[in-house]
Amino acid sequence: MAGRATPRLADLLTLSVQTRRDAEATRRALHRRDRGLVADYEDEPTDGPTGDRRRLLAWTRRVQNGQVRQRLHAGWWTALTLGAVAAVFLGVGAALAVFRYDGTRPINVLAVLVVFVALPLVTAAVSALGMLGVLPRLWPGSLPGLGGAVVSAVASKLPGAASETAEALRGELRRGGKVLGRAGVWAGWSVSQVLALMFVGSGWVTFMALLATSDLAFGWASTFEVDPEKLRSGLLSLLWFAPGVVPDAQTVELTISERAVPFTELYQADPDAFKSWWRPLSWLIVAYGIAPRLLLAAWSVLRMRRAVTTAFDRHPAGQDVLRRMKTPLVEAGGPNGDAAQTDAGQTDKPFVDQTDLETLETTETKTSETWSVIRWSAAPTPGVADDAEVRDAGGGCTLEQDQATLHDTAAAGRPVRVYVKGWEPPLAEFTDLLISLRDQLGDGVLTEVAVVRRGETDHAAASVWARKLSAIGDPWLRVVAATEPNRTDAAAEGTP
Amino acid sequence: MSAPRFVVVGHPNKGKSSIVATLAQDERVRVSPEPGTTTAADTFPLKLDGRTLYTLVDTPGFQRARAALRWMQDHEANADQHPAIVRRFVEEPQHAEKFPDEVALLRPLVDNDDTGVLYVVDGSTPYGPEYEPEMEILRWAGRPRMALINPIGPANHVDAWRDALGQYFGVVRVFNAVTAEWQKRIELLEAFGQLNEAWQKPVREAIDALETDRDDRRRRAAQIVSHAVVAAMRFRVEKKLEEYANPDEHREALEKQYRQGLRDLERDAMDRVEEVYDFVDLRRQETDEGSHHNELGDALGDLFASGTWNRFGLTRQQLALMGAGASALLGAGADVAAHGLSFGVFTLSGAVAGGLGGWWGGGKLPKAKLLGLPMGGRLAAVGPSRNVNLAFVLLGRARLHHRVIAQRTHARRDAVELPASGLTWDDALRKRVAEALRPVLKHPEDDAVAADTRVRLEPILIDVLRSDTRDAGS
Ligand SMILES: Nc1nc2c(ncn2[C@@H]2O[C@H](COP(=O)(O)OP(=O)(O)O)[C@@H](O)[C@H]2O)c(=O)[nH]1
Ligand SMILES: [Mg+2]
Numbered sequence: 001m002a003g004r005a006t007p008r009l010a011d012l013l014t015l016s017v018q019t020r021r022d023a024e025a026t027r028r029a030l031h032r033r034d035r036g037l038v039a040d041y042e043d044e045p046t047d048g049p050t051g052d053r054r055r056l057l058a059w060t061r062r063v064q065n066g067q068v069r070q071r072l073h074a075g076w077w078t079a080l081t082l083g084a085v086a087a088v089f090l091g092v093g094a095a096l097a098v099f100r101y102d103g104t105r106p107i108n109v110l111a112v113l114v115v116f117v118a119l120p121l122v123t124a125a126v127s128a129l130g131m132l133g134v135l136p137r138l139w140p141g142s143l144p145g146l147g148g149a150v151v152s153a154v155a156s157k158l159p160g161a162a163s164e165t166a167e168a169l170r171g172e173l174r175r176g177g178k179v180l181g182r183a184g185v186w187a188g189w190s191v192s193q194v195l196a197l198m199f200v201g202s203g204w205v206t207f208m209a210l211l212a213t214s215d216l217a218f219g220w221a222s223t224f225e226v227d228p229e230k231l232r233s234g235l236l237s238l239l240w241f242a243p244g245v246v247p248d249a250q251t252v253e254l255t256i257s258e259r260a261v262p263f264t265e266l267y268q269a270d271p272d273a274f275k276s277w278w279r280p281l282s283w284l285i286v287a288y289g290i291a292p293r294l295l296l297a298a299w300s301v302l303r304m305r306r307a308v309t310t311a312f313d314r315h316p317a318g319q320d321v322l323r324r325m326k327t328p329l330v331e332a333g334g335p336n337g338d339a340a341q342t343d344a345g346q347t348d349k350p351f352v353d354q355t356d357l358e359t360l361e362t363t364e365t366k367t368s369e370t371w372s373v374i375r376w377s378a379a380p381t382p383g384v385a386d387d388a389e390v391r392d393a394g395g396g397c398t399l400e401q402d403q404a405t406l407h408d409t410a411a412a413g414r415p416v417r418v419y420v421k422g423w424e425p426p427l428a429e430f431t432d433l434l435i436s437l438r439d440q441l442g443d444g445v446l447t448e449v450a451v452v453r454r455g456e457t458d459h460a461a462a463s464v465w466a467r468k469l470s471a472i473g474d475p476w477l478r479v480v481a482a483t484e485p486n487r488t489d490a491a492a493e494g495t496p
Numbered sequence: 497m498s499a500p501r502f503v504v505v506g507h508p509n510k511g512k513s514s515i516v517a518t519l520a521q522d523e524r525v526r527v528s529p530e531p532g533t534t535t536a537a538d539t540f541p542l543k544l545d546g547r548t549l550y551t552l553v554d555t556p557g558f559q560r561a562r563a564a565l566r567w568m569q570d571h572e573a574n575a576d577q578h579p580a581i582v583r584r585f586v587e588e589p590q591h592a593e594k595f596p597d598e599v600a601l602l603r604p605l606v607d608n609d610d611t612g613v614l615y616v617v618d619g620s621t622p623y624g625p626e627y628e629p630e631m632e633i634l635r636w637a638g639r640p641r642m643a644l645i646n647p648i649g650p651a652n653h654v655d656a657w658r659d660a661l662g663q664y665f666g667v668v669r670v671f672n673a674v675t676a677e678w679q680k681r682i683e684l685l686e687a688f689g690q691l692n693e694a695w696q697k698p699v700r701e702a703i704d705a706l707e708t709d710r711d712d713r714r715r716r717a718a719q720i721v722s723h724a725v726v727a728a729m730r731f732r733v734e735k736k737l738e739e740y741a742n743p744d745e746h747r748e749a750l751e752k753q754y755r756q757g758l759r760d761l762e763r764d765a766m767d768r769v770e771e772v773y774d775f776v777d778l779r780r781q782e783t784d785e786g787s788h789h790n791e792l793g794d795a796l797g798d799l800f801a802s803g804t805w806n807r808f809g810l811t812r813q814q815l816a817l818m819g820a821g822a823s824a825l826l827g828a829g830a831d832v833a834a835h836g837l838s839f840g841v842f843t844l845s846g847a848v849a850g851g852l853g854g855w856w857g858g859g860k861l862p863k864a865k866l867l868g869l870p871m872g873g874r875l876a877a878v879g880p881s882r883n884v885n886l887a888f889v890l891l892g893r894a895r896l897h898h899r900v901i902a903q904r905t906h907a908r909r910d911a912v913e914l915p916a917s918g919l920t921w922d923d924a925l926r927k928r929v930a931e932a933l934r935p936v937l938k939h940p941e942d943d944a945v946a947a948d949t950r951v952r953l954e955p956i957l958i959d960v961l962r963s964d965t966r967d968a969g970s
Pocket of ligand 2: 533
C-alpha cells in the first residue's frame, strides 16, 4: 500500500479532517509527530510533485496510526454499500412489479420500457449533460450547497464510520467545497451512476430469474393510439444491431392487449407469440438501460480519481504537513522530556487569542526563484533573501504601482508571500488587492500574508489580521506571523 | 450660528470611538479591538436644557484613502475648490458602494459649516506613508482641524508624529483616550473651542454645565453612600427559636446571614453609584462568602476579611481619640474589630413576648401571634452592630470605589479594579463622621434618628467625595 501513488477520496478527506483536529495542538507537537512519521520513509523519491504526493500519502496512512484514514475509507465504502443495497432493493422491487404475471393479463411491454429503458436513459442523459458541465452552468455555485444538503440529509442515518465520512464531506462542502474542488462533484456523479447501474442491473437480473423460473406472457397496451407497424419499426431501429429479436408484424399485431377477445383465449391460441417479447425487452434493457450507465459510471469514477489527485496535490494543508515532514525538528531537550514539551507548548502560544499564528522561522528565506514577495506599505520583510525581488504596493505607492505589482505577481504564478505591518489594522484597500490577487492566481496557489510584529503589543493586532483574512474564506490564503529581527523591544525603539 | 460639531476621524483602530466615549461620558459608544466596528457616523450631542451646545461625531476609519484622494485629484480644478470636490466625492452616487467608509466619515464634514475635524492617530505606532492621503483629504475638506495623538501602547513615536502632523494640522495635542483625567478632558474641550472664535462661547458654556453636572453626581453619590452606611448600622437578622432549642446551633447560620446582608447592602450601593456616573454595564464581580478571588475582592478584599478591617477600620487609639462618649459606646466592639469577623452582636432574648429592645420585634410579634405560633419561644438575633468601625470600613471602601468610578472614562472596557488603599481620614474628619453617626449607633431602632443621621452625614460625605476627586476640577 505504501508504494501506491494514487490518492483516494479517503486520503483527501484525511488531510482535511486531521488538520482540523490539529488546530488544537501546538505547532511543536505537530512537528514532532509528522517529522517522526517520515523517518522510515527516507528511501522514497524526495523531490518533485510525485515525491511530495507519495510523502503526503504516506502521511495520511500513518498519522494517528492510519485510523483516521481507515475510518474515512471504511465509511465511504459502508455508505456506498448501503446505497447499493437500497438500489438493488429498488431494482428488484420495480422488476417484480412490472413483470408481475398471474395468467389473467399479459405483462405490459410499454411499462417495462418506461421503467427500465426510458427512465434510465433520460436520467443517464441528464447525468451526461451534468458531467459535461452543462448543468452546473444552469445552477452556478449551487452545487456544493446542494451536495452538502444531500450529504447532511443522509449523514444522520448512517452508521458510525460512514456518518463521520459524511460529516467530513459536508464540512468541506460547507466551506464552499473549494478544497475538494471537482473531486466532490465527481464523487457525487460516481455514486449516482453506480447506484443507477445497480438499479437497472438488478432489475434485469430479476427479469432473467423470473423467465427461468416461470412462464411470462407479454402484451402491449397503450392508452395512446400506437400503430403496431410504427412500434415495430421503432423497435427495429432501436435494435439495429440485432434485428432478429424483434417480433414480426403479425406477432406485434396479435399481442395488442385491449381487444374484444379475452387475453386467455388469445394466449391459448398462440402462447409463443406472447412469450417472444422477452428477447427484445432484454436487449433493450441491456443496450439502453445498462450499457450507457456502465460507460458513465466508468467515466465518472475515472474523473473522480483524477480530481481527487489534483485536489490532494494542492490541498492547502498539504503544504504545512510537507513542511513539517521535511524540516528537521530542533528541540532543546531538558532532563525531563514531558516537562520540556509542556513548556515548549506554552511558549508556542504567546497570546491568549485562539487565532494563534504560525511564526515564520526568520532563518527561512524566500527567494524569487520559488516565491513572489509583496511588501505592503513598506512593511519590514524578515525572512526574505537579500537578492530576492520584492514588489511594493500600498502605503506610499501609487494605485498604478499597485496594479503593476498585482499583474506581475499574478503572471509569475508562483506562491506569494505578502508582508504587512502587524501594528496597523487590515484596511479595505489591502483586502481589495488581496482578493483580486487571489482571483488571478486561482485555487491551489498558496498565498501567505506575513504579519510582521515588533513587540508583544502587536500580537493582539496580528490576530486581528488573522480573523479578518480568514473571513475571506479562501483555503489557500494563510496568515503567518513574522517577527522583525533586531526590533524585539518595541518600547525602546525610536522612529524609522 | 448653530452649535459646533466635532467630527472625530482617522485610521481604523486608533481610538476614535474611545475619544468620543470618554468625552461624551457614554459607554454605549462601540469601542473594539476589531477594526471596522464603527460603520456609520454616530452623533453624540451635549445638551443643556434641551439646547445642543456641541455635538461629537464618531466615524468609521478611512479604508480606501488613496483611491478616494485619487478621485478628488482627478476632478481637481483650483485649490479654492477643494472643499467643493470633497462634497462632490461624498455626493457621487457610486461612491456609497465604492467608498462606504470615506463617504460616511466625510459627509459630516461637508454637511454643516460649523464643523471641526479631530484627526486621531496612535502615538505608540510609527508614522507611515499610508497616513498621508488621509491627511491630505482632510486638508481638502477645509475645516478647522486638530490632530490628537492617542498613545495606545507602550512604545513612543510621539515626536515623529508631531513632525508629520504639524505639516497638516495647526494644533497637535496628546490625549490618552482611555485614561484621560477629568481636567485633561476639559482642557481638550477648551482646545476644541479655540479652533474657531465663534465656538468658544458654546464650548465654555458646555464646560460649565459639565462641571456642574459632575458636582451634582458627587452629591448623589454621597447620598447613596450615607443611606447605605446608616442602613448597615441598623441591620439585623433574627430567627425565632423553639423554647428548648439550642441557640448555638443557629448562631453560625445567623451570623453568615448577617454578613451576607451587609455585603448586599454595599454591593447595591456600589451599583447605584456606578449608575450615577452613567456606568450601567460595568463588570464588577460580586463578592460572596468564599469567593474572594474576583476583581473587587482582589483589590478591596471581602468586606469581612480581617485584612479589610485592618486597612479600613480605625485603630484603638483612633477610636479612643474620638472622645469618651464614642468609646464608651463602642465598648468591647473595639476588640473584635481587629479581626472583624465576629463583631455582629449575637443576642438571645429570654422570651419572645417579654422581648429585648422590642423595636425589631415590634412589627413581627403581633403577626406571630396572629399566626398562632406558640408563645414562649425565643428570638435569636445578630445585629445591629454597635461598632463604629463597621461604618468606617464601609465608608473607606465606598470612597475608593467612588474615586475609581468618578475618574474612569467611558472608553474603558475592562473590569473595575480598585486600589487596595490610598485614602485616609484626618482626625477632624473622623470626628465629624463619628459625631454624625452617634445617634444611629445609640438608637438603631429609631427611624427618625436614622433619617436625622443621614441628613447629618450627607454634607460631610459630599465634602469627602469632592476632595477625593479634587484633581478633577470644581
Ligand atoms: N490602552 C489603550 N487602548 C486604547 C486607547 N485608545 C483606544 N484603545 C483601544 O484600541 C481599540 C480601538 O479603539 P476604538 O476607539 O474602537 O478605535 P476606532 O476604530 O478608531 O474607533 C480598542 O480596543 C480600544 O480599547 C488608549 O488610549 N489606550
Ligand atoms: Mg470606532
